[in-house]
């Protein structure tokens with residue numbers, strides 16, 4: 001398990017017309033080893049930008065990102081990323097999609113088959129290794145996306161609205177799988193979502209971002225005991241959950257009105 005420290009992160013984009021967009025301004029957060037953080041905020045407040053910088057997919061304009069005290073600049077094997085639109089290559093099977101990621105990370109061929117087998121088993125897709133993305137539902141494709149991130153065996157998992165494109169029922173099923181996974185594997189997780197319920201259900205802490213330029217507006221500790229996997233209905237119906245939902249809703253409404 002690894003700690004992640006983000007300090008004074010700023011990002012200014014310059015578009016083709018030379019106009020500047022300040023996406024992030026002074027985003028700072030310390031994430032403890034094994035902690036599950038969810039991030040919510042108004043549309044366009046810089047959530048994806050922040051996550052992409054932490055993954056090393058995007059340059060920062062200022063600030064630092066450190067993992068266990070070591071500053072990072074580009075992508076690395078200790079971090080795995082899950083995209084909203086799955087990001088699978090349509091001409092490759094589930095297993096080959098995972099192999100492609102392992103190749104990119106320099107994992108030896110001899111090790112790959114076992115890693116792919118374990119990753120697909122973890123997400124319940126052992127029987128679908130040879131299926132192409134078009135032969136799978138959205139939920140299954142995103143399970144492959146998660147398996148691909150897990151196959152690299154990262155300590156830190158970064159997920160950018162991974163269930164945003166799924167129907168409500170599939171979304172709840174995958175949330176439960178995410179809970180089971182995180183409670184079993186003890187990874188450090190940052191998870192961006194637009195769903196208040198999802199943010200509460202999964203998190204140890206919910207980070208609420210301000211409108212663009214994004215920074216942290218408030219952080220809410222979610223004091224709902226773990227393990228939570230398999231207890232979705234009970235938790236959603238609890239007084240604590242209702243309380244957190246109201247609290248988050250009020251914060252987000254205040255941001256949207258201010259935006």
Ligand SMILES: Nc1ncnc2c1ncn2[C@@H]1O[C@H](COP(=O)(O)OP(=O)(O)OP(=O)(O)O)[C@@H](O)[C@H]1O
Pocket residue numbers: 013014015021022023041042043044045046047048049050212
């Ligand atoms: N490559 C880019 N060039 C110029 N502007 C960009 C670029 N990428 C993002 N932006 C702008 O930066 C701001 C933050 O974008 P970002 O996608 O990080 O927000 P977000 O909070 O993830 O949005 P959403 O909630 O809608 O997914 C937006 O105004 C966006 O238009």
